Amino acid sequence: MTFQIDQLTVHGVAVLAPMAGMTDLSFRRLCAAEGCSLVYTELVHARLLLQGAHRSLQNVEVGADERPVGVQLYGHDPAVLADAAAWVEENIECDLIDLNMGCPVPKIVSRGAGAAIMRDPALVERLVRAVSDAVSLPVTAKTRSGWDDAELNALPVGKAVEQGGGKALAVHARTRAQRHEGPVNWELLAQIKAELSIPVIGNGGVTTPEGALAMREATGIDAVMVGRGALGNPWLFGQIDDLWHGRPVTLPTPAQRRAMLVRHLAVAKDGFERWATRNTTRRGKTAEGRAMAFLRGHLIRYMEGAPGRDGFRARLNELLTVEAVLEAADDAWGWDDAVRAETESLLAAA
Ligand SMILES: Cc1cc2nc3c(=O)[nH]c(=O)nc-3n(C[C@H](O)[C@H](O)[C@H](O)COP(=O)(O)O)c2cc1C
Structure with a gap:
């Protein structure tokens, strides 16, 4: 079409x-x-x-x-x-x-x-x-x-x-x-x-x-x-x-959801690093922190349906590194080692 x-x-x-x-x-x-x-x-x-x-x-x-x-x-x-x-x-x-x-x-x-x-x-x-x-x-x-x-x-x-x-x-x-x-x-x-x-x-x-x-x-x-x-x-x-096209509609698996989040965090961080100015460094905020703050509106949407969404939302302002966001997302969704391992394979295959 x-x-x-x-x-x-x-x-x-x-x-x-x-x-x-x-x-x-x-x-x-x-x-x-x-x-x-x-x-x-x-x-x-x-x-x-x-x-x-x-x-x-x-x-x-x-x-x-x-x-x-x-x-x-x-x-x-x-x-x-x-x-x-x-x-x-x-x-x-x-x-x-x-x-x-x-x-x-x-x-x-x-x-x-x-x-x-x-x-x-x-x-x-x-x-x-x-x-x-x-x-x-x-x-x-x-x-x-x-x-x-x-x-x-x-x-x-x-x-x-x-x-x-x-x-x-x-x-x-x-x-x-x-x-x-x-x-x-x-x-x-x-x-x-x-x-x-x-x-x-x-x-x-x-x-x-x-x-x-x-x-x-x-x-x-x-x-x-x-x-x-x-x-x-x-x-x-x-x-x-x-x-x-009349094909069955599928929902993302936990690993696909996590892989999307990982990709989003990475490309946003990369973008803010490329566009970082001396100004932002002077204010003591890292490009990564600014990227995570910028993403807040998205992050809460990725938690739609997660059992721990409210807890994630309460911590949102403190999540200023990729690692912190992912840890909080793992908690909110209850993603375990198996999901994390599958995510890695998806990302490696992409
Ligand atoms: C946060 C936000 C920012 C928006 N910014 C723009 C914009 O920059 N340019 C524009 O044409 N429309 C903008 N819109 C309107 C959207 O393009 C769209 O018309 C609107 O959200 C309705 O579509 P939806 O019901 O699918 O969200 C914005 C909407 C939202 C919620």
Whole structure:
């Protein structure tokens, strides 16, 4: 099963949603290895990127093992977004540029970016056209169902994206007012899919393979975008693919779960070591400690279903080395020597 974003062929029906503070290179890599068909960086501030901000540069680092990958930019000035996109095309080995038109965070909305852009389809078209003219990579957008229940702007936004030369539209089918909770508007997704000719990627509330297929069948969308459902559960992408192809869906074994955790810790530590600055050393925090602190949101998700999850959560702030995290995870899950030995064989075979 494939779908096309302009010249880019995407193999599979499940993509990873961009999530600030979550979908860094380490997590994207794991998802790609589990069959996720397209990943995105978290939103990156176009102007700060052009100014060479350390954090923004770190956020646009991509790996050869996670392709295809999109870089998501945010801002509201067509010229700045176009320049940032051109910089990305020249400096980053990525496959598409995605424009954020859905972020509900007040600091971003009050500056006219993120979800604020949805309210002005003429601006949407100008932004997409300016960026499309600046790069040869496909340009896509991610938006929401609307501003609030009284203002469902996704369809006019989608048409403006298409009109401006955009090559795909992802829709988180909740309004800005809903933030990240509450019902997901499948009816609107179906309507958008029916009225646009570019691919439509549906997003919101998918946490199981059955949920992914149900959304796709009910709406006709080209692909499903999974956000929080993939946290602590990168296997979901392979499971969606299995169910889609009528293969049995399997759950990870204890050793597979532990091996995933070991890999995640290792790639995150490696990333923080590569990007360590003298500043962080001065503050007395090691790159490893910062990586473990950064991973807290993921770590607790890996403990979902573990008998000792509460105890793990209580110790979370003290877990500042790979070794400490693994020991606490072994305790929480009750993983024994046999699981540890099997994990080693899995990692050695990979
Ligand atoms: C912690 C967090 C960070 C997010 N950051 C971004 C972001 O950088 N860019 C974006 O377009 N959406 C962002 N989102 C929204 C997600 O991409 C997605 O639309 C939302 O989580 C709904 O999907 P889900 O119900 O599958 O989680 C974020 C969501 C969460 C929970």
